[in-house]
Amino acid sequence: MSEEKKSPYIIPIGPTHPALKEPVMFTFRMDGEVIRDVDFAPGQTHRGIEWMGMRRNPVQIVHLTDRICGICGVSHTLAFSRAVEQVAGIEVPERADYIRTIIAEFERIQSHLLWAGVAAHELGFDSLLHLTWRVREQSMDVIENLTGNRVNYALVQVGGVRRDIVPEQHRIIEDCLSTYEGLLGKLLDLFLHDKTIAMRCRNVGLLSKDDALKLCTVGPTARASGVNVDLRQDYPYCAYGDLDVRAILPDQHLGETRGDVYDRIVVRLLEVGQSCGIVRQCLSEMPSGEITAEPKLAKLLAICKKARGEAIGRVEAPRGECFHYVVMEGKEAPTAWKVKASSYSNLMSWIPMLRGEQIADIPIVVASIDPCLSCTDRVAVVRSGSRSILTKDDLHRLSVEKTRRLQQ
Amino acid sequence: MTEKVLSPEQVAQVFREKFGAAVTDIRITERREGAKKKPNFNIWIDIDRSILNPAVATLIDIHFPHFSVISGVDTGEAVRLIYHFTVFYGHPGSECTVSFSVNLPKKDLTVPTISGLIPGAVFSEREKQEFLGVRVTDIPDGRRLFLPEDFPEGVYPWRKDDTGLPDGMIKELWRSRRPTDRPVPPAGEKELCELPAEEAPPKEGSS
Numbered sequence: 001m002s003e004e005k006k007s008p009y010i011i012p013i014g015p016t017h018p019a020l021k022e023p024v025m026f027t028f029r030m031d032g033e034v035i036r037d038v039d040f041a042p043g044q045t046h047r048g049i050e051w052m053g054m055r056r057n058p059v060q061i062v063h064l065t066d067r068i069c070g071i072c073g074v075s076h077t078l079a080f081s082r083a084v085e086q087v088a089g090i091e092v093p094e095r096a097d098y099i100r101t102i103i104a105e106f107e108r109i110q111s112h113l114l115w116a117g118v119a120a121h122e123l124g125f126d127s128l129l130h131l132t133w134r135v136r137e138q139s140m141d142v143i144e145n146l147t148g149n150r151v152n153y154a155l156v157q158v159g160g161v162r163r164d165i166v167p168e169q170h171r172i173i174e175d176c177l178s179t180y181e182g183l184l185g186k187l188l189d190l191f192l193h194d195k196t197i198a199m200r201c202r203n204v205g206l207l208s209k210d211d212a213l214k215l216c217t218v219g220p221t222a223r224a225s226g227v228n229v230d231l232r233q234d235y236p237y238c239a240y241g242d243l244d245v246r247a248i249l250p251d252q253h254l255g256e257t258r259g260d261v262y263d264r265i266v267v268r269l270l271e272v273g274q275s276c277g278i279v280r281q282c283l284s285e286m287p288s289g290e291i292t293a294e295p296k297l298a299k300l301l302a303i304c305k306k307a308r309g310e311a312i313g314r315v316e317a318p319r320g321e322c323f324h325y326v327v328m329e330g331k332e333a334p335t336a337w338k339v340k341a342s343s344y345s346n347l348m349s350w351i352p353m354l355r356g357e358q359i360a361d362i363p364i365v366v367a368s369i370d371p372c373l374s375c376t377d378r379v380a381v382v383r384s385g386s387r388s389i390l391t392k393d394d395l396h397r398l399s400v401e402k403t404r405r406l407q408q
Numbered sequence: 409m410t411e412k413v414l415s416p417e418q419v420a421q422v423f424r425e426k427f428g429a430a431v432t433d434i435r436i437t438e439r440r441e442g443a444k445k446k447p448n449f450n451i452w453i454d455i456d457r458s459i460l461n462p463a464v465a466t467l468i469d470i471h472f473p474h475f476s477v478i479s480g481v482d483t484g485e486a487v488r489l490i491y492h493f494t495v496f497y498g499h500p501g502s503e504c505t506v507s508f509s510v511n512l513p514k515k516d517l518t519v520p521t522i523s524g525l526i527p528g529a530v531f532s533e534r535e536k537q538e539f540l541g542v543r544v545t546d547i548p549d550g551r552r553l554f555l556p557e558d559f560p561e562g563v564y565p566w567r568k569d570d571t572g573l574p575d576g577m578i579k580e581l582w583r584s585r586r587p588t589d590r591p592v593p594p595a596g597e598k599e600l601c602e603l604p605a606e607e608a609p610p611k612e613g614s615s
Binding site for chain 1: 437439441442443444445446448450452472474475476477479480481482490492494496497498499500501502503504505507526527528529530531532552553554555556565566573
């Protein structure tokens with residue numbers, strides 16, 4: 001009965017777990033209810049997309065980038081297209097810049113609302129989950145109206161966009177914006193003045209400004225810790241340079257910045273309102289003209305094939321900086337392509353956030369950075385202490401065997 | 409840490425003066441988008457790996473940078489690593505990227521860690537170790553990051569030489585390489601149209 005065997009003890013959570021929306025492997029060293037140390041292993045979803053991209057031409061890659069993430073389909077495609085456009089010296093028409101901005105902001109609206117619902121669910125507030133997700137549907141309808149799809153929009157193309165926004169669509173967009181602006185006060189009230197949410201989120205999952213800088217965090221996670229960073233303000237691309245966007249920091253609304261889960265809720269909800277304003281301004285100031293620099297794909301490919309050089313495409317995705325680096329050397333496929341999704345920069349911040357918290361806080365703290373890890377390709381199984389990896393083929397074989405057994 | 413915003417040319421000048429011959433090349437590119445055509449600047453600095461940490465420290469003195477990621481290119485004889493930073497965020501319209509590029513000959517694929525200065529860089533350094541086969545010396549955590557535990561040693565997916573992914577490791581090869589006995593969709597060699605001379609695209613970085 002040795003005491004030292006009892007503490008610290010290890011709790012594994014993952015690679016898939018009901019508390020996690022996407023697969024990642026956590027190992028917690030616990031001391032009673034308190035988390036002493038955290039380790040995590042991503043890569044449960046690695047699909048080798050960069051490897052695939054280095055064997056395809058830019059027009060094919062655009063459809064691959066749409067599928068890197070199910071939520072931010074615009075951000076990756078936009079960042080990649082901007083990089084290729086810079087290498088090839090393609091000038092994007094102004095109207096296309098505005099359409100890109102509008103769809104990027106709708107993506108932010110639906111992503112933040114989706115996240116708000118997940119956060120409510122993690123806290124056990126399921127009626128609020130259903131309310132926010134019902135509200136979110138209207139933005140999905142607008143996205144479907146603008147692009148033809150709810151996800152994988154396929155709107156952005158190298159050199160511009162593939163669909164115009166016509167005057168008849170302005171009314172549908174305006175309807176959605178005014179609904180959201182009317183609802184925002186109610187949502188803020190429900191999230192920020194609810195006693196339970198405040199108790200669960202205030203001073204939980206703290207990330208100091210210093211840690212946020214040193215661990216390279218981006219987007220709402222960094223802003224909630226008081227780091228004044230927003231690409232739409234700092235490094236304006238597309239139409240953002242014309243619009244005067246300013247980063248939303250929690251102290252503007254609450255008078256102070258603590259860098260906890262609560263602040264992350266504040267930043268994201270206020271950004272929904274900000275996005276509505278940006279879309280409205282874009283609609284009223286949208287210049288007329290072409291929507292793409294080169295509508296003929298064969299000609300576009302010929303231009304890309306001659307391009308030589310390297311470039312960076314950066315976009316403020318809903319979760320923060322989305323970064324694409326492309327090298328082209330006069331061949332059909334890029335020589336090098338590096339994708340840095342926004343969550344790539346945010347995962348390290350889990351470690352200081354989770355240290356010292358309780359087991360029950362794990363889901364909301366993990367969800368508070370809005371991690372995006374995408375779909376799985378293999379499964380790890382722990383059986384009697386030894387760990388083995390089951391591939392899709394193994395699982396398929398097991399499944400077939402079970403069917404056969406049942407048929408006997 | 410000063411809060412003064414320098415112009416891209418001034419940043420370049422700091423590195424030229426401080427490191428002399430160890431900085432082999434500095435390029436500044438710009439991009440203008442939207443109706444007002446406000447510029448974004450990107451600074452590309454080619455350096456020797458011996459001054460990687462001093463260069464990052466110099467950047468920290470200018471403005472504590474946001475570290476984005478390390479990109480890597482297999483250039484045949486060498487592996488080129490590009491460390492992407494941004495400075496002057498928080499100042500509307502003034503942020504610029506600073507990319508330090510180091511060339512590592514394949515005979516000696518080692519690079520010092522920068523995690524002493526930027527702790528968050530470990531994540532990207534771990535990724536470069538497993539995907540490009542470079543060795544990051546003094547890395548505080550050298551475990552694998554994204555690749556599965558049973559991935560073979562000595563195979564590096566982003567390399568373009570013998571250490572890259574062998575065909576045998578790629579499932580359903582036809583998905584990544586088209587069959588040779590049918591036309592290549594969507595735009596094969598024959599379908600590409602020749603550009604008239606005056607429409608030839610301008611070189612990199614112009615706007």
